[in-house]
Amino acid sequence: MSRILVVDDEAGIRKVVRDGLERAGHEVETAADGQEALSFLEEKVFDLVVTDLTMPRKGGLELVREIRRVSAVPILVLTVRHEEREKVRLLDAGADDYVTKPFGVEELLARVRALLRRRDPGHAPPAQLSWANVVVDLEARTVEKAGKPVHLTPTEFALLAKLTEKPGAVWTHRQLLAAVWGTTAGVTNDTLRVHMGSLRRKLEDDPNRPRFVRTEPWVGYRFIPEE
């Protein structure tokens, strides 16, 4: 069970998100704006913050920045519409993930599960990862799919290691380029796309409909170990 803070100025959304999270067995507190959320955060320790983007008084982006100054608590943002620049700004400010309104509760719960998983106490980065029929050994740098070894190039392996570092979280193009190539100069998003494509061909059952290495259009990529 985790303690989750839900911040939204709309009572309807607060209620729906609270019901969904409580159904999943979490303890939920709600706040109507960023200001109220900050005073909650001063009093109690939370495992996750779910916040709306547009709110009177203190908005979502500002709230993310202020939380990040003092805490590493995972933050999930509820946005409206596909405003890529806004999303990149949120992620760069320190948000871990976002869902776009109108979202489904199941979708929200899946994101919450992924973000909470790496907050589990004693959840040191494991040397071994596995999902579906794939097994990855980060120390030995080996990958198996359906029991057969898969050869990854150093770049592909570095991308996979980076993506799996924070399951469920979105990595922006810039964050990935900086982490894997050490620079964003001279490397384009298209380069990233080509490497992600070959990584998918090696690890996904249907590379045309990737389930684990997901594209966040015009923002970046995320790794989802579910299903």
Added chain:
Amino acid sequence: MIEGLRARQVGYPAAVFLVLATIGILKLFPGLADSSVALLLLLSVFLSAWIWESGPGALAAVVATLGFNFFFIPPVHTFTVEDPRNVVALGVFLISGLLIGRLSATGRERLRLVEAERSDLAHLTRLSQAFLSDTNRESLLGVAASRLQDALGAVHVSIFLADGTGQLSRATATSDESVRHDLAELAYRQGNSAAFPSERGGTDIYLPIPVGVQRAGVLVARGLRSSERMAEGCAVLLGLALERERFLRMARAAEETKTSDQMKSTLLAALAHDLKTPVTAARGAIENWAAEAGPSEKSRLALEQVQALTRRIGELMEVVKLDSGIARPQREIVGAAEIVEAAVARFGEALGNHSLFVDAGPTSALVEVDPGQITEALGHGLENAAAYSPPGAEIRISVAAAGDSVFLRVADRGGGVPAADREHAFERFVRLPPAQSVPGTGLGLSIARSLVEMNGGSLKLSEAPGGGALFEIRLLRAGEAGQTPSSMPLPGDFSRP
């Protein structure tokens, strides 16, 4: 005073009078030597030439020579000269007088020109300062005519300006004095100035007002006292002031448009928020209810309807955005294959029942578009393909470059669109017969075409190779194809596919 005396009409008698007066004064001192008399007479010639310039100066020299002979050279009071040496002296006196007169007059004329130019310059400077401090057309024109009248020393000044259609009309004038419209028209059409002596004294001048290589209108000055060059300078200055005022006006208009666009954007964002919030809450409530009570046919239907409502709201918001003119593309250079990947990631879920094939090919073609808008357009193509082809049928999305074009295509295995209906399908709210059984608003294709055309591309429907409909976006290729990812200096193994 001096100005009046200097006028040509009084110059000649005044010069004669000055010389005769000098002679009269010299006659009062009979003891004076001839050489002193000669020098003093030359002084009078010099003064005459200085004050009244060359013509009166020359006359003064001749009168002084004759007077010197008549009153001072023996035998006095006759024009006869006894001593032959005096003939030579008299000749030298005349030549000296003429030369001194000429030099003095030239010096004086040059000085006058320099002074006139300096005063013109001062006028132009004052005029430009006045023009630069005016930021509004009405106030600029309101005072321009009288300022120009002062600067040009004219009796009357009119400013004619051309409107958008090239029609010339009098914008402002210092008085309602009549001017010749035919000459103004001619100066405007041909760009040549016309100047002629005025019945009001001075010159009447018709000058085109230059703006770059074009003309803004015509400056008319009657009874001009200053030089034509000064008038031309004023016309250039007026052109610059008008041009500056026009640019300021454009900048203000752009600023206003920007503010109004920002306001519209804010309003639309608020509207989107207000529409989507209750829909999100409704959807969540149904999902929570279904999870607690167990899934049922009722909850499935409710969820389906909420999702349909969500899509309709999305489409309507897009249409409002397009119609309000704030959906300006923010173009950047992106890989065409990236757009395909983005569209599949965002809209792929909606194609659940179809088998999707992505053929991004080996192309690294770049396009300069608003990536979000083209992704959206391609998404409408995918939704269309899914709606109008049987479940389970293949949908193929591909990207290809040919020449200077990049093609993004969605091909389905549905019934296709008859050639006669293909253009019709892009009209708003139009739903073709085979599609009428599928829920939808008939906005998708129209939105897609607007988005593509806004980004300099084109969108059409045709027949896919296997029957079915082919949705094809054609974009202009950007940049150099040499920028393939494999040519990047990157670590790792890139030779493998």
